[in-house]
Amino acid sequence: MELTIRNTTYHVEDRGTGAPLLFVHGFPLDHTMWSAQLNAFAERYRVIAPDLHGFGMSTGVRELSGMEDFADDLQEILAALSITEPVTLCGLSMGGYIAWQFAQKYPERLSRLIVCDTKATADTEPTRANRLELAERVLKEGPEFFVDGMLQKLFSAATIQTNSPVVEQTRNVILKTDPQAIAAAALGMAARPDMSSTLSAITVPTLVICGAEDQITTVLDMQKIAEQIPNAQFEVILGAGHMAPMEKPADVNDIITYFLAGTDI
Template sequence: MDHKLRIGDTSFHVRTAGQGSPLVLVHGFPLDHHMYDAVFEPLAEQHQVIAVDLRGFGESDGYREIVPMEMFADDVAAILDELDIAEQVTFAGLSMGGYIAWQMWQRHRDRLSRMILLDTRAIADDEVQARARRMAAEAVLSAGMSDVPVNMLPKLLSENTRHEKPEVAKALTEMILRQDPRGVAAAQRGMAQRPNVESWLPEINIPTLVISGEHDVISPPDEMKGFAAQIPGAQFVEIPAAGHMVPMENPEAMCEAVLPFCRDLE
């Protein structure tokens, strides 16, 4: 079911399906909830799945000059309130969605039963990376989204996916191109100022699953395995034949990791 939720001055688009314990899917940058299309129905066979379009992405509006990761987390909490979901949720976020997961833990930990961190990082941008994000924000505002897929796809998808699954590359390209430059720029600026959360990791006391694509060059498996080891009891799974976009590149393997993790804890 598709929902249009009016929260304050912002209209959020949310897709829900299924019954069972709630599982929130938060997309990466610069995408929308459709990046989870291949796993949505399989996960909804066992869970109430809630896939959101973040502020400024997909069919959600709420444009700002900058959207910190804290604001995205507060938005997700408000969406859960609007949907009358009082039960604690499993929060799954990929890349930027993982940065939002850290803020959910910091600001709304009473809402969380578990976390699933997909292809993401615990460290902050260094000054060179932060400057590049701010420049990229200016570029999309002045030139639009047309050049973004060319620059991003080699980093988002493994070489095998790009060559063997052209339909995935096509879907990802189309998803990027339909994003509003205002939302993209605001998120870039927000990511540029996100904190290093490594000091938080030993304090995380809810079940956590860390998933990395075998060929991820943005958040490499060794880096993700390293921060997973700092979270008490965290599980780490490396997904074969995938880069940064595990839910699109190897959805079957993602579900094979996620469903037992959620089921074992119920």
């Protein structure tokens, strides 16, 4: 479905009925990265997966897309969908950066939190410099120059070597993404604050998931996040890299299922 909020039209997958599960995609992807989760959980829950502004089929490309801006968008999307009850928010990578902002700014809108393959710290200076360079270059050349290198970092070696369809699917999504949206989000991630000090204030049940072979956010990184959140469960997905929900969907779905069942009242 399409939702127009102010000057932006959002494409939002909205399926099923029941308690709302909100899925927030990573960079520079769209809602389709959650296909296996949407199909699995729409049978028992209301699943909502938007394309963030500028990505996928959503409009609203900006010069800089801050993580707080994306969190504000999610709040407006929920309001436009007349969802008033607290939601379970599940975010991967950049979606996790957005989740920290949402949890801090809209705690009353959150019933549970799931973060996959993400960080709470700000960028290191080398990472920040790389993002700024990417933002500048992608506007001139498009995403072709970085897509292959990025895929190698996103997926485990086994996923790449077996020519898993999710790799080509992800390649196509990246190549179709508006270069301005990529640049704006890269600048937004480079400017994001360190959210580590906010983790101890998260009081909702939280599930922290990490691919065992993640090169971007390591198991140790994610374990530290789980240790700082008072009511967090930590799970490692064997055989997966940064894109655990796409690489090992059955394993991830099982863990989310048990988590949701254990926190249902």
